[in-house]
Amino acid sequence: MSVLRRFAETRPLLFVIALAIAQPLLALPFVAAFRIAGQDLLALRLAIPMAESALVFAVIWLLGWQKRAGLTKDVRNLQVLWYPTLVAFAPVLFYGTIEIAWGWIIFYGAALVFTGISEEGFARGIAIPALMRYGKWAAVLIAAAIFSAGHFTNLFFEDFGVLEWADKLLATFGFAILYGAVFLRTGNLWPLIVLHAVHDYSYLISGTAGPYLAEAFDPRLHMGLSLLNAAYGAFILAKVDIPEGAATRPGPKDAARNL
Secondary structure, three states: OOHHHHHHHHOHHHHHHHHHHHHHHOHHHHHHHHHHOOOOHHHHHHHHHHHHHHHHHHHHHHHOOOOOOOOOOOOOOHHHHHHHHHHHOHHHHHHOOOOOOHHHHHHHHHHHHHHHHHHHHHHHHHHHHHHHHHOHHHHHHHHHHHHHHHOHHHHHHOOOOHHHHHHHHHHHHHHHHHHHHHHHHHOOOHHHHHHHHHHHHHHHHHOOOOOOOOOOOOHHHHHHHHHHHHHHHHHHHOOOOOOOOOOOOOOHHHHOOOO
16 A cells, blocks of 8 residues: 555545645746746646646546546436536526637636646545545535635635625535535546536636626625535435445445435
8 A cells, every 4th residue: 555545544634634735835836937937927827727637636546546536437326417517507697608709718718627627636536535434424524625725815815895705615615515415426526527617617708707707796696506505415415325434435325316
C-alpha cells in the first residue's frame, strides 16, 4: 500500500483537508511566473483549472481509486439526474442569455469544463470515498462544507452585503449536498462533471455571474433554489444503502431502488 493511500485510509479527514489546501496552492507558481514575465493573467483562467484537473486525476491514479472515484462506465439510478439537469439550466431559464463573442465563449467554456473536472474529481471523486468510513451523511456533509469553504475566499474580492454572503455560501453548500448524493446514487463521476460545467456555463451566458455579469441572480430566489438542492440531495441520499463505516461504493441493492 502506498504512503498516500495509507494516509487517505487511516486519516481520511486530514487527508481531504490537506488536499483541499494543496489544490488551490497549485495556482501560486503560475501567478508568480506570469507576473514576473509581465503577462496578462487572463490565460490562467484556463491554465489553472487544467493543472488542478491533472493533480486530481494523478491523486486518484496514485490511490488506485478509479472505480471508487466513479471513473467507470457503469451508471446506476439514472432517474435521479433529472433534477440536477434542470438546475444546471436554471440561470438561462430565469434570465435568458446575453451576447458574448464566440472566441470568449469557447475559451471560458473550456475553462469551465476543466473546473468541473477538478472540482468534481476532488469534492466527489476523492473526498466522499475517503470520508465514507464516517457514514454516508457525514461524508456528504463534510465534503460539502469543505467544498463551500474552498469558495469562501472568493468573497473577499467582491463587495457583498449580508444577504449576498449568505446566498453565496448556501449556494455552494446546497450544490455540494446535491452532487454528493447524486454521486452516491449513480456511482459515476462523469455525469456530474458534465452537469457541473453546464451549470457554471449557464451562469456565464446568462450574465448572472462571471466576467460578463449583467444582472446578478436575485439572492432570495437563488437561496430558495439552494435549499431545494439540499432537500432533493437529502431525499435521494436517504435511499443510499451503505453500512455505517463502510468505505465502498453503493452495492447492487441501491440499484434496484427508484426515486
